[in-house]
Amino acid sequence: MFDGIQRRIVSLWFPRLATDRVLRQRLIDAPFVLTLKQKNANRIYCLNPDAARKGLYRGMSCADARAFCPSLQSASADPAKDKQFLLILRRWATRYCPWVGIEGEDGLVLDITGSAHLWGDEPAMIVDMRRRLAHAGVCVQIGVGDTRGAGWALAHYGEGTAQQGDMLGALAPLPVAALRLSDDISVALHRLGLRTIGDLAAAPRAPLTRRFGPGLLLRLDQALGNQSEEITPLAEPPHYGVRMTLPEPIGLLSDVTAGTERLLVQLCAKLKAQEMGARMLCVTLRRVDMGEQQVELRLAQPLRDAKRILPLFERGLSEVEAGFGIDQLRLEATQVEPLPAQQISHVSGRANDKLDDLISRLGARIGLENIKRFLPADSHIPERSFIVAPAAYSDPQSGWSNANLRPLCLFPPEPIAAHGPRPPSQFRWRRMPLTTGRATGPERIAPEWWLSDENWRSGLRDYWRVETKQGRRLWLFYTPQNPGWFVQGEFA
Amino acid sequence: MHIPVLHFFPPASARTHEVCGPSAYGFACALAARLGGQTLWVREAWDAVQLNPNGFSDFIDPATLTICDTKDQKDALAVAEEALRSNAVTLVVIALSQPIGLTAGRRLQLAARDGKATGLAIIPEGMGSNAAETRWRCSPAFDAKDSTLQTWELIKNKSGTLGVWHVRWDTTAHRLIMVSPAGN
Secondary structure (H helix, E strand, O other), X not given: OOOOOOOOEEEEEOOOHHHHHHHHHOOOOOOEEEEEEEOOEEEEEEEOHHHHHOOOOOOOEHXXXXXXXOOOEEEEOOHHHHHHHHHHHHHHHOOOOOOEEEEOOOEEEEEOOOOHHHHOOHHHHHHHHHHHHHHHOOOOEEEEEOOHXXXXXXXXXXXXXXXXXXXXXXHOOOEHHHHOOOHHHHHHHHHOOOOEHHHHHHOOHHHHHHHHOHHHHHHHHHHXXXXXXXXXXXXXXXXXXXXXXXXXXXXXXXXXXXXXXXXXXXXXXXXXXXXXXXXXXXXXXXXXXXXXXXXXXXXXXXXXXXXXXXXHHHHHHHOOOXXXXXXXXXXXXXXXXXXXXXXXXXXXXXXXXXXHHHHHXXXXXXXXXXXXXXXXXXXXXXXXXXXXXXXXXXXXXXXXXXXXXXXXXXXXXXXXXOOOOOOOOEEEEOOEEEEEEEEEEEEEEOOOOOOOOHHHOOOOEEEEEEEEOOOOEEEEEEOOOOOOEEEEEEOO | OOOOOOOOOXXXXXXXXXXXXXXXXXXXXXXXXXXXXXXXXXEEOOOOOEEOHHHHOOOXXXXXXXXXXXXXXXXXXXXXXXXXXXXXXXXEEEEOOOOOOHHHHHHHHHHHHHHOOEEEEEOOOOOOOOOOOEEEEEEEOOOOOOOOOEEXXXXXXXXXXXXXXXXXXXXXXXXEEEEOHXXX
8 A cells, every 4th residue: 555655663662651650740859769579679660860860770679779879769660550651642642643553561653654744744743742742741762764673773772763765874883682682682692793783784694594593684674674564553442432412401201211222222232342241331411501410320240231221220310300401411331341242042041130130220229339149268267168249249159068067147256154165054145044955066166377367366266056945056166275155156 | 758738838928027036047048948049138237147158058059149238227128128029039038127117018018019029027026017917936946856946936917827836947858847846
């Protein structure tokens, strides 16, 4: 498609992306570093120019850095947020050309072929980039060349612009490491006396390939334009939002519901195309007096079935105050989860759909996190032998073992007055005088030393099942290391 | 094998019932096991008593039980009503701490009828609502040989007679067995 047109690539390198991101939010006029735990020590992950001037460098341990520079300020690094920031910069860079890819962890690569003239010419475009990035407080080094490799080399080693068609001329004085080579290859090349790209290009190719494999010359050819290299632009993340503007305001619940249904059908089609399911939905209703009301819906499971979602909106929509009327509806899936298409079969039960819908409806009233279910856990400690998990975010599991008889309900241990390792024949519990009719036990349970639990500080427990003459069947335990008797549960 | 039908258990479906006494939880679990299907257990969040799934796994599969922790009793009643009406669960257990009025009781009753689900309110002693279909008092009983023996008293019945039964839960057969009091 671009036959006859020379490609032009701009490579942006943000050498201090992580610190720039943090310093944009709070200005610090002092040596500042971000630290990250690497190789078992807190090491410098990124640093600002002040810190670099004091002689600090990346990978230096944080303790050493503090010794060098007592006024050092530091914060912990967050690589995930840095990545997010780079994606934001990528989106910003699409103002210059549509073809923007990510280069490593701290760079962008732009294919500006045919779009430089929109800014006057190429230098004007670069000046604009520099100006805007400097304004945003992001340090940048820019390299321009005919190939991605040349752009990268110029950005990282001596900023500059390579003239069209003369890559070798611009790259020849740069060190071989500018070819995106691994450290050991560039060290080996230095030992051979091939220090610059010019030296390497002049050397005979066959012995180099024999010694270093095809990767080295591939990088050289890519930089000089003899081999093509693609730039992969990232796709825009799909947006799960739809809206509808009405010529006349509406106010009846049935009308609003009908409007929401239309939007839901559109949204669900979008979700289906991406194989996603909505977990949280938000309808925004704009009134004619510009007042906005939101109806949120959290679902107990990812869904993209308009027929099932709509009844769940009923309660929220009925609480909306329409005022003089509503003239815009906007529906957005604020939280989505992957929901792959599933084969319909006669085996899979659909009975739980009803329960999930019920959980969604109840969750809208009391909060989804308050609806729970029990999951089995691997522990002998009675209160840790199960997990209570939110039902919306867990699946029912099997695997309950009832090898030992356990009480129906547990409560925090309640002390009773008794002595000795045998269960008392008479005791008082909750102001009731009780007489032991039969005691079964003991069952010794040791605390889990790998987890510190306040309640188990008293050491081992000998559990007894005590059936009283009065009827109550209690679960008592004795702590031999710290003598005392407690009631912890009751059987059916 | 002939399995004797207990004429008093389970109590009428699509109605709400009440149970009090120390073995109320046992009654609820036995009822859940008898009805099968999904159970929703509504309780107030402050309640320190923790249901132990390892304890009731003799009765029902813990996977079929869902717990709702509510802020106060008003929320608990609203949740129970909605759940009863939803047709998604077979039994809704609601643990009450204060007496409920006739309106609330009647609303639960109507919801149970509409949703064809059974409701069971666990109430403190003497705090029943007049709208309940039946009221039970369950307490464990001591027996030299049997350690699951309970006494179930039917203390209110809108459509039938009252009675007292001695029952025990048979873990292996997974069912309730009536024990003749004469055997004691």
